[in-house]
Amino acid sequence: MNATLSKTPSALEEQFARRLANRLSAGNAELPHDIGERLRVARQQAVARRKLAPALHPTEVLVSSGGAAALGGGWWTRIGAVVPLIALVIGMITISIVQDENRANDMAEVDAALLTDDLPPAAFTDPGFAQFLKTHASDTASH
Template structure:
C-alpha cells in the first residue's frame, strides 16, 4: 500500500471521528436514553467468548528458534538435527570411497599395462621409469 494513501486514509478516519464526537453533543436527551438502552440490550445478548482452539506448531520455521516442532528436547527436534548430519557424513564417506576406488582402478590400469606390454629389461633399470611408477603408486 502506498504511504500517501495510508496517510490520507488515516486523516479521513480522524476527520470522521472528530465529526462524530462533535455531533454527539447535539443529540437530544430522549435519543441518548434510547441509545443507552440499546447498548444494554446488545451487551446482554452478546455471546460469551469461548476459548479458540488453534493448531499451531511452535518453532517450525528456522527463524523461530532453529529447531523443528517442540524444540531440542523432543525426539523430532533431535531427529531434525541428526538427520542432516547423518546425510552429510554418509555423503563424505561415499565421496572418500569413490575416490579410493578411482585411485585403485588407475593403479590397476598401470599394472596391467606394465604386465601386458613387452618392455625391455633396461626399462625396469631406468630411474625415470621407476620414478614414474612410484609417482603412479602415490
C-alpha cells in the first residue's frame, strides 16, 4: 500500500508546512543578516499567533420520526421522491399528445390541399408531390 495514502490529514498538513518552510528558508543565506533576522522574528510571531482549528467531535443527532413535526423523513421523503417522477410522466404524455396533434394537422392540410385543388391524376402518383404541397402551403401561410 502506498505510504502517502495512509497518512492522516494532519500529517499531510504538517508535511506540506515543513516543505513550505524549507522553500522559504532556502534563500536566507543570500540575504543580509538584518533582513534574515527580521524574517525569522516575523515567522516566530506568525507561528505564535496562528489559530488552531477547533477539533471536530462527532455528535449524536436525535431525529424523531413520529408525527408531522419530523420533516426530515417519513412520508415527506416519499412525496419528495415521487413528485418529480409524476411531473416527468405528465410532461412526456403532454409532449406526445402535442406531437400527435401537430402530425394530424399537417396531414389534414395536405389532404385539404389535394381535395380543393384542380390537379391532373398523374400528380397524385408523383413521389415528391406531398413535399411540394407542404412547402407550398408553408410559403402561402407565411405571406
